[in-house]
Amino acid sequence: MRRRAVLFVAPALLAGCAGRTAIVPPPGAAERIAGVDWARVPATEVMLDEFAFVPEELQLRAGQPARLVFRNSGARPHDWTSPGFFRAVALRPDAAAQAVLASGGSVDVPAGGTVELGVLPLGPGRHEITCVKPLHATLGMTGRVVVA
Numbered sequence: 139m140r141r142r143a144v145l146f147v148a149p150a151l152l153a154g155c156a157g158r159t160a161i162v163p164p165p166g167a168a169e170r171i172a173g174v175d176w177a178r179v180p181a182t183e184v185m186l187d188e189f190a191f192v193p194e195e196l197q198l199r200a201g202q203p204a205r206l207v208f209r210n211s212g213a214r215p216h217d218w219t220s221p222g223f224f225r226a227v228a229l230r231p232d233a234a235a236q237a238v239l240a241s242g243g244s245v246d247v248p249a250g251g252t253v254e255l256g257v258l259p260l261g262p263g264r265h266e267i268t269c270v271k272p273l274h275a276t277l278g279m280t281g282r283v284v285v286a
């Protein structure tokens with residue numbers, strides 16, 4: 139009963155998957171992203187379906203903004219989850235970014251749906267990606283994002 143009360147008062151923190159910790163944007167992230175002209179940033183598509191990410195390895199460049207368009211062409215909900223990546227980027231401030239931060243680093247995409255995020259990788263790195271839906275990683279929904 140006590141646990142249920144906690145869940146009731148903190149739904150935003152626990153959105154997506156109970157137990158994951160909300161991500162706080164790195165220092166300076168808001169300033170870094172404020173000057174980006176998103177209309178000039180080309181879209182990069184990331185497809186999700188049963189049971190793969192395409193591309194399996196997403197390549198980005200540090201300091202170069204990207205519009206990531208996550209498209210679920212499958213018949214089930216999927217997610218693109220990478221807490222390490224989302225701790226290392228500045229996100230364009232919008233509702234989609236808020237949902238990713240609150241969930242602890244998951245882009246949740248309903249079947250047939252699309253989610254767009256504006257990201258600015260702050261430095262080079264390599265981060266694992268999984269779909270955290272039960273068994274989806276085992277069935278092939280793993281990958282990585284490499285920031286050069």
Ligand SMILES: [Cu+2]
Nearest residue numbers: 216269271274
């Ligand atoms: Cu999945």
